[in-house]
Amino acid sequence: xxxxxxxxxxxxxxxxxxxxxxxxxxGSALGNPRWIGLAKPATRLQLLFMVIAYACLTYAFIxxxxxxxxxxxxxxxxxxxxxxxxxxxxxxxxxxxLWALILSLWAVSVSxxxxxxxxxxxxxxxxxxxxxxxxxxxxxxxxxxxxxRLLPAPADGRSLNPLLQDPxxxxxxxxxxxxxxxxxxxxxxxxxxxLGGKLDAAWTRWVRPWxxxxxxxxxxxxxxxxxxxxxxxxxxxxxxxxxxxxxxLMPWLVGTALIHSLAVSEKRGAFKAWTVLLAVFAFSLSxxxxxxxxxGVLTSVHAFASDPGRGLFILLFLVTVVGLSLxxxxxxxxxxxxxxxxxxxxxxxxxLLNNVILVVMAATILLGTLYPLVMDALGIGxxxxxxxxxxxxxxxxxxxxxxxxxxxxxxxxxxxxxxxLGTDLILLVIVALGVGLLFSLLLRYDWExxxxxxxxxxxxxxxxTVFSAWRQKRxxxxxxxxxxHTGMAITIIGISLTSLYSSEKDVRLSAGQQYQMxxxxxxxxxxxxxxxxxxxxxxxxxxxxxxxQPVSHMEPQKRVYKVQTMPMTEAGIDAGLFRDxxxxxxxxxxxxxWSLRLYHKPFIRWIWLGGIFMAVGGLLAATDRRYRLKxxxxxxx
Amino acid sequence: xxxxFVPLGGFLLxxxxxxxxxxxxxREVPSPFIGRQAPAFEANQLEAAGMLASTSLxxxxxxxxxxxxxxxxxxxxxxxxxxxxxxxxxxxxGLNYKDVSADAKRWIAQFGNPFTQIITDPxxxxxxxxxxxxxPETFIIxxxxxxxxxxxxxxxxxxxTEKILPLLAELRKEAGQ
Amino acid sequence: xxxxxxxxxxxxxxxxxxxxxxATLVLQAFxxxxxxxxxxxxxxxxxxxxxxxxxxxxxxxxxxVKRDPNNLDVHFDITDMTETVTxxxxxxxxxxxxxxxxxxxxxxxLPSGVIEAAEVLAKHDENYMPxxxxxxxxxxxxxxxx
Numbered sequence: 021x022x023x024x025x026x027x028x029x030x031x032x033x034x035x036x037x038x039x040x041x042x043x044x045x046x047g048s049a050l051g052n053p054r055w056i057g058l059a060k061p062a063t064r065l066q067l068l069f070m071v072i073a074y075a076c077l078t079y080a081f082i083x084x085x086x087x088x089x090x091x092x093x094x095x096x097x098x099x100x101x102x103x104x105x106x107x108x109x110x111x112x113x114x115x116x117x118l119w120a121l122i123l124s125l126w127a128v129s130v131s132x133x134x135x136x137x138x139x140x141x142x143x144x145x146x147x148x149x150x151x152x153x154x155x156x157x158x159x160x161x162x163x164x165x166x167x168x169r170l171l172p173a174p175a176d177g178r179s180l181n182p183l184l185q186d187p188x189x190x191x192x193x194x195x196x197x198x199x200x201x202x203x204x205x206x207x208x209x210x211x212x213x214x215l216g217g218k219l220d221a222a223w224t225r226w227v228r229p230w231x232x233x234x235x236x237x238x239x240x241x242x243x244x245x246x247x248x249x250x251x252x253x254x255x256x257x258x259x260x261x262x263x264x265x266x267x268x269l270m271p272w273l274v275g276t277a278l279i280h281s282l283a284v285s286e287k288r289g290a291f292k293a294w295t296v297l298l299a300v301f302a303f304s305l306s307x308x309x310x311x312x313x314x315x316g317v318l319t320s321v322h323a324f325a326s327d328p329g330r331g332l333f334i335l336l337f338l339v340t341v342v343g344l345s346l347x348x349x350x351x352x353x354x355x356x357x358x359x360x361x362x363x364x365x366x367x368x369x370x371x372l373l374n375n376v377i378l379v380v381m382a383a384t385i386l387l388g389t390l391y392p393l394v395m396d397a398l399g400i401g402x403x404x405x406x407x408x409x410x411x412x413x414x415x416x417x418x419x420x421x422x423x424x425x426x427x428x429x430x431x432x433x434x435x436x437x438x439x440x441l442g443t444d445l446i447l448l449v450i451v452a453l454g455v456g457l458l459f460s461l462l463l464r465y466d467w468e469x470x471x472x473x474x475x476x477x478x479x480x481x482x483x484x485t486v487f488s489a490w491r492q493k494r495x496x497x498x499x500x501x502x503x504x505h506t507g508m509a510i511t512i513i514g515i516s517l518t519s520l521y522s523s524e525k526d527v528r529l530s531a532g533q534q535y536q537m538x539x540x541x542x543x544x545x546x547x548x549x550x551x552x553x554x555x556x557x558x559x560x561x562x563x564x565x566x567x568x569q570p571v572s573h574m575e576p577q578k579r580v581y582k583v584q585t586m587p588m589t590e591a592g593i594d595a596g597l598f599r600d601x602x603x604x605x606x607x608x609x610x611x612x613x614w615s616l617r618l619y620h621k622p623f624i625r626w627i628w629l630g631g632i633f634m635a636v637g638g639l640l641a642a643t644d645r646r647y648r649l650k651x652x653x654x655x656x657x
Numbered sequence: 658x659x660x661x662f663v664p665l666g667g668f669l670l671x672x673x674x675x676x677x678x679x680x681x682x683x684r685e686v687p688s689p690f691i692g693r694q695a696p697a698f699e700a701n702q703l704e705a706a707g708m709l710a711s712t713s714l715x716x717x718x719x720x721x722x723x724x725x726x727x728x729x730x731x732x733x734x735x736x737x738x739x740x741x742x743x744x745x746x747x748x749x750x751g752l753n754y755k756d757v758s759a760d761a762k763r764w765i766a767q768f769g770n771p772f773t774q775i776i777t778d779p780x781x782x783x784x785x786x787x788x789x790x791x792x793p794e795t796f797i798i799x800x801x802x803x804x805x806x807x808x809x810x811x812x813x814x815x816x817x818t819e820k821i822l823p824l825l826a827e828l829r830k831e832a833g834q
Numbered sequence: 835x836x837x838x839x840x841x842x843x844x845x846x847x848x849x850x851x852x853x854x855x856x857a858t859l860v861l862q863a864f865x866x867x868x869x870x871x872x873x874x875x876x877x878x879x880x881x882x883x884x885x886x887x888x889x890x891x892x893x894x895x896x897x898x899v900k901r902d903p904n905n906l907d908v909h910f911d912i913t914d915m916t917e918t919v920t921x922x923x924x925x926x927x928x929x930x931x932x933x934x935x936x937x938x939x940x941x942x943x944l945p946s947g948v949i950e951a952a953e954v955l956a957k958h959d960e961n962y963m964p965x966x967x968x969x970x971x972x973x974x975x976x977x978x979x980x
Contacts, residue, residue, distance in 0.1 A: 346665040409867035526925035587929040606926035
């Protein structure tokens with residue numbers, strides 16, 4: 021009964037979404053205030069039905085209702101409550117339902133914090149978001165109904181993919197989706213502005229906090245995903261340039277460009293058409309990401325459910341949403357051209373360069389991700405574009421980006437000159453070079469040019485950030501930007517040092533033997549069998565010492581999950597701010613020996629630490645008073 | 658102005674590419690098996706006693722369906738498959754792939770048995786020889802023991818009407834000549 | 835030229851130069867890092883490059899996985915049911931590496947005809963086979979490809 025209620029709620033949500041799209045959009049075109057006024061209640065009603073639908077699926081998971089096909093395929097009686105709740109988004113149907121629920125949540129949030137926004141504008145924004153919801157709800161109901169029954173019900177389910185039975189991955193998809201879907205708000209505002217033909221500073225102040233918050237979630241989602249891949253996949257890497265990862269990085273890059281372009285549009289009224297285009301692109305890339313992951317067009321380590329029929333639907337949806345908005349752009353963008361002038365040497369130019377580099381980065385990743393598809397479509401052959409491609413393109417693009425990043429925060433709007441910056445600039449360059457080089461020399465590893473370059477870059481960002489924050493009036497926006505830039509510096513340090521100084525070794529050890537690596541002695545004590553509810557495992561014991569002092573005791577496991585009979589490596593990790601030690605159990609060899617994979621990863625935590633800084637910065641900037649002041653004034657009026 | 662159409666143009670190119678990509682369904686790999694002699698087997702039967710050898714099927718047009726009780730899609734194709742087999746009065750062999758016999762028997766008891774014979778392949782050895790890479794898959798084998806058609810994924814009405822029925826008609830004509 | 839025009843021209847030149855550099859980078863990176871996929875029969879036919887990494891995939895032939903007792907070297911054969919090639923790898927094989935399983939190896943061809951793999955991939959799914967492997971499989975029943 022409960023699943024039928026969920027299914028029915030989903031249908032009602034679709035009906036309401038159609039109303040939420042059609043009536044307010046028509047109303048705003050015809051100037052009918054009653055139709056316009058329908059936007060808010062419709063949005064809220066849609067959320068209500070979405071929550072009911074989502075709650076019904078969660079209920080089916082918690083109560084082990086295996087007559088629901090989706091539950092039977094993704095749950096098991098032995099699964100703990102946490103994974104039964106997170107199992108809802110463990111596969112295709114449920115994760116789409118979560119997508120739609122989050123979309124609805126964003127729309128209601130916009131409707132709640134919208135007192136300063138004119139009713140017509142709001143009606144258009146909610147209408148566009150309703151349109152996106154219609155697409156996703158249709159997709160759910162037509163191709164991926166999560167409430168489909170499986171009768172007669174099996175006695176037990178097939179359980180969740182063991183890879184996903186992990187707290188890190190339990191929260192990774194919601195974060196990522198909050199980010200992806202959050203860009204729908206900026207997108208809806210952009211389309212609304214094109215429909216209305218007006219884009220002013222007030223518009224940018226409405227859009228900026230939403231964009232920041234979406235960006236914050238996406239940043240956290242990406243960082244979590246990278247962290248999960250690091251400890252759960254057992255390969256010791258933190259980024260694989262996998263299509264699924266690329267699918268989240270592209271909207272992030274364009275979203276970052278959007279945040280900066282919005283700043284120019286707000287402060288100087290320039291780049292308006294470009295800002296609109298970026299808002300459309302950021303969300304389109306989120307949709308494209310969904311398409312790539314769900315359609316099976318590209319295969320990747322993450323792919324769990326892919327289906328060409330579903331792919332066709334998403335493609336049609338993509339064509340409708342993006343095609344319509346770009347057509348609108350083609351006809352309306354001319355109205356947004358601005359005659360604001362600025363000198364070549366100014367903050368505007370800095371931000372323009374930043375935008376160009378970020379978009380080029382996203383484009384090269386898109387190219388690398390789709391290139392195998394092009395080759396295959398043209399019948400040239402099956403190829404793959406490996407991580408070396410992405411590394412050799414992104415690194416050279418990253419260096420000028422960082423230089424512009426530091427210079428940009430120093431420059432003034434409209435016009436600036438070298439002579440004004442003069443001594444400050446020289447001082448900052450010296451500080452960055454000095455501290456960066458000193459840092460690289462103080463490391464207990466061999467000196468490497470690229471490590472020094474990375475550290476100087478990071479110090480350049482840090483120095484210019486601190487300097488400009490010190491010189492400016494410190495509003496929440498300035499603090500947020502400073503934190504986010506500092507986060508970038510931290511991440512750069514992490515990436516440079518981890519990439520250059522990691523040691524990795526596959527070794528063969530018998531019980532009692534030890535192996536020396538990077539100053540640490542890894543003592544292998546042997547392997548025993550252990551058994552848990554969900555899996556059986558071989559558990560190795562490794563004691564790590566340094567100069568005779570105990571550092572860590574690890575128990576890496578090689579598990580075989582009972583329900584899926586799927587083997588999995590559970591690495592032993594000793595985390596630290598300056599280095600991680602990582603031991604994965606390989607396979608049994610002759611004579612009682614085992615193969616083990618040992619890693620020493622300096623500064624790897626800094627990569628994710630920087631991500632947290634960036635996310636907090638994004639959130640802080642969104643709380644700036646000027647966004648709220650505007651609200652209160654309009655509320656009183 | 659023309660430059661504002663550039664993003665739209667770029668996007669349309671991308672769509673064309675993605676549409677082409679969708680056609681390259683990774684599941685519809687051209688099976689090099691088609692037109693070749695079907696791999697021979699001699700296997701235990703699920704319900705009947707004794708072995709079933711593929712040689713005993715020579716001279717007939719027959720169907721081989723790879724299924725398992727753990728496979729959700731196999732339930733979905735069950736109705737279409739049953740109708741095809743009964744409607745065409747086909748000889749049909751079910752290959753019970755990587756399954757536990759008790760589960761498989763329960764499944765057959767629950768949903769009905771569309772097959773004339775069911776053979777078991779608990780380790781997937783026969784499946785490997787037939788190039789099976791998942792369940793369900795369906796093969797049509799002609800009187801000479803040559804594989805004429807292979808369907809990957811759940812059987813659907815479209816494949817039946819557009820591919821299989823014309824093929825069966827053609828095979829009957831060949832036999833008639 | 836007016837100052838505004840001059841400024842514009844400079845900006846556009848800078849952008850063109852930037853995009854040009856990026857395009858060059860991309861092309862070069864593609865040239866160096868594009869890896870083609872070959873089936874064992876194509877490797878045997880001499881189509882695989884001798885001095886460039888490529889990927890090869892197939893089923894691991896039963897009974898061919900041999901570990902060196904003294905180190906982590908491992909040899910195994912993979913087949914597309916037509917031809918069989920030997921792969922040499924040093925290190926730990928992925929969790930799902932099993933005989934009879936479809937795998938993809940990335941590496942280069944040694945003069946002896948053995949492929950020295952830098953990486954061996956097996957996918958995390960019972961019913962999954964990398965599409966390239968599926969596409970090159972199988973030409974003949976496995977029984978002939980001992």
